[in-house]
Amino acid sequence: MMAATLRGSLVTLAKGLSGARLQPLCTRSLSVxxxxxxxxxxxxxxxSTFKVTMVPGDGVGPELMTAVKEVFKAADVPVEFEEFxxxxxxxxxxxxxxxxxxxxxxxxxxxxxxxxxxxxEYKGELASYEMRLRRKxxxxxxxxxxxxxxxxxxxxxxxxxxxxxxQTEGEYSSLEHESVSGVVECLKIITREKSRRIAKFAFDYAxxxxxxxxxxxHKANIMKxxxxxxxxxxxxxxxxxxxxxxxxIIIDNCCMQLVQNPYQFDVLVMPNLYxxxxxxxxxxxxxxxxxxxxxxxxxxxxxxxxxxxxxxxxAVGRNIANPTAMLLSASNMLRHLNLEYHSNMVSEAVxxxxxxxxxxxxxxxxxxxxxxxxxxxxxxLRHRTV
Amino acid sequence: QLDAFVVLAxxxxxxxxxxxxxxxxxxxxxxxxxxxPGDGIGPEISTAVMKIFEAAKAPIQWEERNVTAIKGPGGxxxxxxxxxxxxxxxxxxxKGPLKTPIAAGHPxxxxxxxxxxxxxxxxxxxxxxxxxxxxxxxVDLxxxxxNTEGEYSGIEHLIVDGxxxxxxLITEEASRRIAKYAFEYAxxxxxxxxxxxHKANIMRxxxxxxxxxxxxxxxxxxxxxxxxxxxDTVCLNMVQDPSHFDILVMPNLYxxxxxxxxxxxxxxxxxxxxxxxxxxxxxxxxxVHGTAPDIAGKDLANPTALLLSAVMMLRHMGLxxxxxxxxxxxxxxxxxxxxxxxxxxxxxxxxxxxxxxCRRVQDMD
Numbered sequence: 001m002m003a004a005t006l007r008g009s010l011v012t013l014a015k016g017l018s019g020a021r022l023q024p025l026c027t028r029s030l031s032v033x034x035x036x037x038x039x040x041x042x043x044x045x046x047x048s049t050f051k052v053t054m055v056p057g058d059g060v061g062p063e064l065m066t067a068v069k070e071v072f073k074a075a076d077v078p079v080e081f082e083e084f085x086x087x088x089x090x091x092x093x094x095x096x097x098x099x100x101x102x103x104x105x106x107x108x109x110x111x112x113x114x115x116x117x118x119x120x121e122y123k124g125e126l127a128s129y130e131m132r133l134r135r136k137x138x139x140x141x142x143x144x145x146x147x148x149x150x151x152x153x154x155x156x157x158x159x160x161x162x163x164x165x166x167q168t169e170g171e172y173s174s175l176e177h178e179s180v181s182g183v184v185e186c187l188k189i190i191t192r193e194k195s196r197r198i199a200k201f202a203f204d205y206a207x208x209x210x211x212x213x214x215x216x217x218h219k220a221n222i223m224k225x226x227x228x229x230x231x232x233x234x235x236x237x238x239x240x241x242x243x244x245x246x247x248x249i250i251i252d253n254c255c256m257q258l259v260q261n262p263y264q265f266d267v268l269v270m271p272n273l274y275x276x277x278x279x280x281x282x283x284x285x286x287x288x289x290x291x292x293x294x295x296x297x298x299x300x301x302x303x304x305x306x307x308x309x310x311x312x313x314x315a316v317g318r319n320i321a322n323p324t325a326m327l328l329s330a331s332n333m334l335r336h337l338n339l340e341y342h343s344n345m346v347s348e349a350v351x352x353x354x355x356x357x358x359x360x361x362x363x364x365x366x367x368x369x370x371x372x373x374x375x376x377x378x379x380x381l382r383h384r385t386v
Numbered sequence: 387q388l389d390a391f392v393v394l395a396x397x398x399x400x401x402x403x404x405x406x407x408x409x410x411x412x413x414x415x416x417x418x419x420x421x422x423p424g425d426g427i428g429p430e431i432s433t434a435v436m437k438i439f440e441a442a443k444a445p446i447q448w449e450e451r452n453v454t455a456i457k458g459p460g461g462x463x464x465x466x467x468x469x470x471x472x473x474x475x476x477x478x479x480x481k482g483p484l485k486t487p488i489a490a491g492h493p494x495x496x497x498x499x500x501x502x503x504x505x506x507x508x509x510x511x512x513x514x515x516x517x518x519x520x521x522x523x524x525v526d527l528x529x530x531x532x533n534t535e536g537e538y539s540g541i542e543h544l545i546v547d548g549x550x551x552x553x554x555l556i557t558e559e560a561s562r563r564i565a566k567y568a569f570e571y572a573x574x575x576x577x578x579x580x581x582x583x584h585k586a587n588i589m590r591x592x593x594x595x596x597x598x599x600x601x602x603x604x605x606x607x608x609x610x611x612x613x614x615x616x617x618d619t620v621c622l623n624m625v626q627d628p629s630h631f632d633i634l635v636m637p638n639l640y641x642x643x644x645x646x647x648x649x650x651x652x653x654x655x656x657x658x659x660x661x662x663x664x665x666x667x668x669x670x671x672x673x674v675h676g677t678a679p680d681i682a683g684k685d686l687a688n689p690t691a692l693l694l695s696a697v698m699m700l701r702h703m704g705l706x707x708x709x710x711x712x713x714x715x716x717x718x719x720x721x722x723x724x725x726x727x728x729x730x731x732x733x734x735x736x737x738x739x740x741x742x743x744c745r746r747v748q749d750m751d
Contacts, residue, residue: 182558192548256650284625
C-alpha cells in the first residue's frame with residue numbers, strides 16, 4: 001500500500017521533471033499548503049535521491065557550497081550533488097569542462113552555482129564562461145525576489161519586489177571591435193522575439209504569484225530603436241493580461257525612485273544591463289549581496305544562485321561570507337524539486353537565525369563566522385525534526 | 387572719490403568703485419554671465435537667483451538669452467546666433483529647465499547645446515542637505531560623467547524586422563579627456579580620491595579602453611588616489627553606505643544612472659546642482675529638474691537647484707567667498723525649516739523663500 005503510493009508519487013515527480021517544457025514555471029508547483037501547517041507528516045523516504053549539478057565557482061563560492069552541503073546533510077535532504085569546478089581565473093576552464101557541465105545539466109535539469117568570475121583580460125574570446133553557460137542553456141530569465149528579512153532592519157523595511165531580467169542579449173552581446181586604433185564599438189542587440197519572451201515570462205510570473213503590477217524599465221527616450229522595441233513588446237504583451245497593471249519607467253528615474261520610495265514597485269522587467277544595476281541596487285536596499293537569493297530559468301532548466309552575483313574575492317579563506325543568500329536559494333531549489341517539507345525546514349531555520357539576531361555575519365553588523373552561522377542554522381533545524 | 391574704469395576681458399568697459407574708510411579704492415571686475423531662464427518655472431527661479439546674487443553683491447552681470455531652436459541655412463537645427471555669440475563671448479552660462487516638445491521635429495535642446503559647445507563633462511556634486519531629511523545622511527560625492535559618446539551616441543540600426551542594434555562608442559580621446567578633467571577637479575577642489583566606474587568584465591574591449599586611459603592619466607596625478615570599481619558593486623555599496631565614495635568618473639550611460647541615483651540619495655532633482663564643462667573653456671551650469679508646467683507662474687517653485695548650480699558657477703569662476711556666503715545662507719534657510727517651499731515640506735512661496743535667503747546673505751556682511 002505504502003509502496004504503491006510511493007511509486008505513484010515518484011512517477012508524478014519524474015514526469016514533472018523530465019517532460020518537455022514550454023512554460024518555464026511548469027516544474028514548480030504552486031505552494032498552496034501554508035507553511036504553518038505543522039500537522040503534515042514528513043514525506044515518505046524516497047528510495048532515490050535527486051541529482052543536482054553544482055558549480056561552486058570562484059571567490060567565496062566553494063565556502064558557500066560547503067555551507068549548503070552541511071545544512072542539507074543535517075536536514076537529511078535527499079539531494080545528491082554532482083560537482084564541477086569550472087573557473088576562468090584559476091585556469092580550470094576549457095571547452096571540455098564546459099561540455100561536461102552542460103551534459104550534466106541535460107540530465108539533471110537543476111543546478112546550483114556560485115559566480116564564475118570573469119577576468120578583465122581576454123584571450124581571444126570576448127564572452128566569459130558564465131555568459132556562454134547562460135547562452136548554451138538559454139537561461140533567458142533571471143528572477144530576483146527582494147524581500148526584507150524579518151529581524152534585520154535597513155533604511156527601507158518591508159520591501160517585497162521582484163526583478164525580472166532578460167539575460168541572454170542586450171548589452172552583454174560580447175560583440176565588440178576596434179575599427180580604428182583608439183575607437184571601439186560595442187553592439188547592444190535587442191530582438192523582438194526575446195523581448196516578447198521575457199515580457200511573457202514576467203506577466204506569467206505576476207499572474208501565478210498574484211502580483212498586481214508589472215513595470216518595464218527602459219531608456220527609450222535616448223535609445224529609441226533598441227529600447228523602443230523592448231518597450232513595444234512589453235506593451236503588446238500587457239494587452240493579453242488585462243488583470244495586471246502595466247507601467248513603464250526610465251532607468252535613471254527608476255533608480256532615483258528606488259532609493260526614495262521603493263514601495264511603488266511590484267514586478268520590474270528589463271533588459272540585461274539595467275537588470276544588473278537594479279538587482280544590485282535592490283539587494284543593497286535590504287542588506288547586501290549576502291541576503292538575496294536569485295534564480296535563472298530557461299524553458300528546460302533552472303539554475304539557483306545568489307541575487308547579486310559577486311565572487312567576493314576579498315573574503316576567501318577568511319570565513320566571513322554570509323551564506324544566507326545561498327541557503328535561501330537552495331531552499332527555493334528544493335521547492336522547485338517539490339521537496340516542500342525540506343524547503344520550508346531550511347528557509348525557516350535561516351530566517352529564525354536572522355530574526356534572533358544573535359549570530360550575524362560581518363555584512364549584517366555582527367562578528368560571527370560563516371561556520372558559526374551554519375551551525376546556528378543546523379541547530380535550528382534539529383529543533384524542528386525532533 | 388575716485389571712479390575707476392575697468393576694462394573687461396571681453397573688451398567692454400564697465401566701472402565700479404568702492405571706497406573703504408581709509409580712502410583706498412577697490413577695483414572690482416564684473417563678469418558677464420549668459421542667463422538662459424528656460425521654460426515653465428524657469429523664469430521665476432532665474433529671477434530668484436538674480437535677486438539673491440544682488441543681495442550678496444556678487445560681481446555678476448546677467449545677459450539673458452533665449453535658446454529655442456531655429457532652422458539655420460542648410461536645414462540643420464541650431465540655437466539662435468545671438469545665444470551662441472553670447473556664450474562664446476562670456477564663456478560661462480546659467481540655464482534653467484528647458485522643455486523638449488515631443489513633435490517639434492528638432493532634437494532635444496540639451497542635446498543641441500551639448501553639440502554646439504562640445505560639453506564633454508557633466509559634473510554633479512551630491513551633498514546631503516541638513517534640514518532636508520532623507521534616509522541617507524552622509525553623502526558627499528561628485529559624479530563626473532562623459533557626456534559626448536558611449537551608449538548615447540545615437541547610432542542605431544534596424545537590421546532585419548525585429549532585430550535592433552545600438553552602438554556604444556568609446557574612443558581614446560574622449561576617455562582621456564574626461565579622466566584628465568576628473569583628476570584636475572580633484573586637485574582644484576581638494577578631494578582625495580577618484581574612482582573609475584566601469585563594466586570591463588562584460589564589455590571587455592570598450593570599457594577596457596576607458597579604464598586603460600583612466601589608469602594612464604592617474605599616473606600623472608599621484609597625489610590623488612585612484613581606484614576602479616564595477617558598476618554593480620558601486621550600486622550595491624552606494625545604497626548601503628554612500629560615505630565611501632568621493633569622485634566617480636564614468637562613461638555616459640553609467641553616469642546618467644549613477645548621477646540620478648545619487649540625486650535621489652540627497653533628496654531628488656529639486657535640490658541637485660549640475661554643471662557642464664565644454665572644450666573651449668565654456669561652462670554651462672544648470673538645474674536638472676523639469677519645467678513643472680503645473681506650478682509655473684504661481685510663485686510656488688523651489689529655486690534651490692538653480693541656486694546651488696549658480697554657486698557651483700561662482701566656484702568655477704574663483705569667487706569662493708561669494709559662493710560660500712550664498713550657499714551657507716541657502717542651507718541655513720533650509721535647516722531652519724521655517725520658510726520652505728512645498729516640495730521641501732513647507733508651504734511658503736518662492737518669493738518668501740528667496741527673501742529669507744536674501745536677508746541672511748545681507749546679515750552676513
